[in-house]
Amino acid sequence: MASMRDIKRRKSSIQGTQQITKAMKLVSTVKLQRARASAERSKDYFTCMYDTVNSILRRVGNIEHRYLTAGNSAKKAVIVITSNRGLAGGYNSNVTKLVTKHPEWKKEDVQLYCLGNKGRETFARYGYEIKECDNDIVESPTYGDAAALSAKLLEAFAAGEIGEIYLAYTRFRNTVSHIPTLLRLLPVEVSQEEEEAHSGKEAAAIMNFEPEDSEALDMLIPKYVTSLIYGALRESVASENGARMQAMDNATSNAEEMISDLTLKYNRARQGSITQELTEIIAGAEALG
Amino acid sequence: MADKNGFLLRIITPDRVFYENQVDMVEFNTTEGEVGILPGHIPMTVIVKPGILCIGEPEGEKLAALHAGFAEILPEGVTILAEVIEWPGEIDEARAVAAKERAEGRLQDKTPDTDIARAETALQRAIVRIQALK
Numbered sequence: 001m002a003s004m005r006d007i008k009r010r011k012s013s014i015q016g017t018q019q020i021t022k023a024m025k026l027v028s029t030v031k032l033q034r035a036r037a038s039a040e041r042s043k044d045y046f047t048c049m050y051d052t053v054n055s056i057l058r059r060v061g062n063i064e065h066r067y068l069t070a071g072n073s074a075k076k077a078v079i080v081i082t083s084n085r086g087l088a089g090g091y092n093s094n095v096t097k098l099v100t101k102h103p104e105w106k107k108e109d110v111q112l113y114c115l116g117n118k119g120r121e122t123f124a125r126y127g128y129e130i131k132e133c134d135n136d137i138v139e140s141p142t143y144g145d146a147a148a149l150s151a152k153l154l155e156a157f158a159a160g161e162i163g164e165i166y167l168a169y170t171r172f173r174n175t176v177s178h179i180p181t182l183l184r185l186l187p188v189e190v191s192q193e194e195e196e197a198h199s200g201k202e203a204a205a206i207m208n209f210e211p212e213d214s215e216a217l218d219m220l221i222p223k224y225v226t227s228l229i230y231g232a233l234r235e236s237v238a239s240e241n242g243a244r245m246q247a248m249d250n251a252t253s254n255a256e257e258m259i260s261d262l263t264l265k266y267n268r269a270r271q272g273s274i275t276q277e278l279t280e281i282i283a284g285a286e287a288l289g
Numbered sequence: 290m291a292d293k294n295g296f297l298l299r300i301i302t303p304d305r306v307f308y309e310n311q312v313d314m315v316e317f318n319t320t321e322g323e324v325g326i327l328p329g330h331i332p333m334t335v336i337v338k339p340g341i342l343c344i345g346e347p348e349g350e351k352l353a354a355l356h357a358g359f360a361e362i363l364p365e366g367v368t369i370l371a372e373v374i375e376w377p378g379e380i381d382e383a384r385a386v387a388a389k390e391r392a393e394g395r396l397q398d399k400t401p402d403t404d405i406a407r408a409e410t411a412l413q414r415a416i417v418r419i420q421a422l423k
Contacts, residue, residue, distance in 0.1 A: 045301045049370055052361050056334055143303045208333040219336045220359055230303055
């Protein structure tokens with residue numbers, strides 16, 4: 001049996017860890033509330049933009065446009081949103097797995113735009129091409145940051161350097177459920193089911209554009225891409241804090257369990273040592289008497 | 290011909306729902322010029338240019354400074370997805386005046402590196418902000 005001192009030392013070290021995890025949990029709970037509120041506020045814009053662009057594309061039918069057809073390049077640009085710090089359970093690895101475990105993508109064809117340090121570290125280890133990396137964006141995402149990034153990507157897309165643009169992020173469903181999601185930004189895809197559902201009632205209404213169709217799409221699609229990136233950033237930040245809160249909650253309750261186990265062992269060892277001392281004293285007294 | 294109920298106007302920004310109400314009319318500036326929209330408009334998508342947004346509510350008019358975004362107009366309602374929009378109460382007049390002077394200065398002493406498009410947008414924004422305050 002371990003000595004009393006060893007058990008005591010181990011116990012106090014676990015107690016120290018527990019205090020840290022508890023504090024981290026509290027911090028991420030507060031951050032989660034803030035991030036969730038802002039994610040919900042921007043969600044309206046996000047979904048509205050998605051619906052609007054989809055309905056516009058349905059109305060215009062099959063028009064030829066450079067943002068609606070895949071480029072010739074096999075290269076795929078993938079924006080990966082992860083966190084800067086770890087200790088968030090499976091949050092970061094779930095997102096990076098979307099890219100590394102993708103059945104059809106070859107490593108050479110993927111160009112990464114990493115937002116968040118953890119994703120960059122993982123992909124650098126796997127040997128992916130990291131085109132750009134910005135770790136500050138995820139701390140406090142602003143619309144301007146998203147606009148700058150989308151402008152850069154659209155430029156590369158227009159120049160034919162990349163053929164497709166994807167976005168890998170974590171969708172925030174609720175506090176305990178976060179879904180890693182891979183979304184294609186460009187070329188814009190109109191989802192099939194919706195198309196069927198809408199084709200009946202909306203076929204009569206034809207959308208007019210001011211200015212011309214293609215010119216309007218030229219202006220709309222950058223806004224669309226920006227808003228999707230921005231929405232994804234907001235949701236990812238909320239998911240990160242949710243994931244960290246859960247992970248730290250688990251860690252705290254594990255520590256609790258270990259401490260109670262060690263307390264029991266410690267008390268047993270203490271009792272054992274008292275019994276032993278008593279036996280020794282009695283034996284000594286008897287030998288003298 | 291306007292019907293009695295007006296139409297639903299929704300103005301959404303990346304951070305909040307800016308405005309949502311039944312209105313009689315809405316006016317704003319687009320790339321093709323100023324437009325005024327009454328109920329029952331034909332479906333149309335327009336790109337917003339910096340300008341004053343005027344909302345015609347049954348009780349009176351409301352103004353806001355609208356800088357960028359686009360609007361989807363349908364017979365039953367109008368959705369404006371605004372990247373930047375402010376109520377007059379949210380505008381910092383001193384800052385807008387300073388920004389106007391700065392932009393004008395940049396446009397006057399042009400150097401080859403001056404980003405003219407950017408300076409012009411900044412100037413337009415500042416002018417709209419100042420207008421909205423009046």
